[in-house]
Amino acid sequence: MTSASTPRAVILGCSGTVLTTEERAFFRDLRPWGFILFKRNIGTPEEVRALTASLRETVGRADAPILIDQEGGRVQRMGPPHWPKYPAGGRFRALGDGAAEIAGLGARLMAHDLSDVGINVDCAPMLDVPVAGSDNIIGDRAYGDTPERVIELGRAVAEGLMAGGVLPVIKHIPGHGRATCDSHLDLPVVEADREELSRSDFRPFRALADLPLAMSAHVVFTALDPERPATLSERVIGEIVRGEIGFDGLLMTDDLSMHALQGPFRERAAAAYRAGIDVVLHCNGRMDEMRAVAEATPDLAGEGARRAEAALARLAPPDALDLAAARARFDAAFPTA
Structure with missing residues (x-):
């Protein structure tokens, strides 16, 4: 059973640091489950707080996810001048045995920055395992070049975020590390066999499958579905993500406006839902594209609603933190960050 207050299965962006009249009316009518912010939306801390409050006001939900x-x-x-600059995930590789502690501490500090301005979901940790010859879109963002290192640091980052009152999103499930092109620009095709994918790429996602949220990969795996990227593949989502990996949290797409996907936006969204995605993500704030996505967007119901409720139930007030001491310890690990 649905009602006028039932959210729709979509996460949307907006155009600037203040909502336009058109955006306010559109979001009130559509009732998206959540929103996502980009640099174009980030002004001063006060402006970000006002924007996150305005977004939640349009849907009437104080806990509406803002990513x-x-x-x-x-x-x-x-980032600067209002927030610290943080190192890329790859820089933790050089820290040796203490890397996980520092990675978790950095995530806890990021969570403080985010929750302070009303953001309660971070699209991290990235669990992709890069291989030689892969595109630099992953590159130094990766926590390591082995599944074991990615698992160790990814878990630390997820726990640091949650300790700070922010939900993590594991990405890009079931793995983007082998892609030889940037999915923002083109559709990557991975030809590794099923056994190799299971042995390497899927392992970090299996190890962190207990986390509440995940983002799909716009990547074709020829051994799994040679015709459709994971985001649009019922086989990849059902057999791999929900089956072999065992992820039962809320599954969102990567951005529908990325050039890895083709065709009208209404059909991109519809294809993702058919494949088993719970919530689609559209990021660029273009009203014409958002309206097209909305045409295919159902209410968030059934298993998707259950998973969404379970994810939000894991939001908790931040643990106590000596902010000055934590920042000093973190900064000491990266004196030139």
Whole structure:
């Protein structure tokens, strides 16, 4: 049973640091489950707080998810002068046995920055395992070049975020590390066999399958489904993500506006839902594209609603933190970050 207050199965962006009249009306009518912010939306801390409050007001839900990509390095939407600069995931590789502690501490500090301005979901940790010859879109964002290292540091980052009152999103399930092109620009095709994928690429996602949220990969795995990227593949989502990997949390797409996907936006969204995605993600804030996505967007119901409720139930107030001491300890590990 649904009602006028039931959210729709979509996460959307907006155009600037303040909602337009058109955006307010559209979001009130559509009732998206959540929102995502990018650099174009980030002003001063006060402006971000006002924006997150405005977004939640449009849907009438105080716990509405507001996402951001805050990994560190080249993927950091909030940065100087108002927030610290954080190192890329790859820089933790050089820290040896203490890397997990520092990675978790950095995530806890990021969570403080985010929760302070009303952001409660971070699209991290990235669990992709890069291989030789793969595109640099993953590159130094990866926590390591072995599944074991990615698992260790990915778990630390996820736990650090949750300790700070922010939900993590594991990405890009079932793995983007072998892609030889940037899925923002083209459709990657991975030709590794099923056994190799299971032995390497899927392992970090299996190890962290207990986490509440995941983002799909716009990648074709020829050994699994030679015709459709994972985001649009019923076989990949059903047999691999839900089956072999065992992820039963809320599954969202990567951005539907990326060039790895083709065709009208209504059909991109519809194909993702048919494949088994719970919630689609559209990021660029273009109203014409969002309206097209909305045409195919159902209410968040059934298993998707259960998973969404379970994810939000894991939001908790931040643990106590001596902020100055934590920042000093973290900064000491990266004196030139």
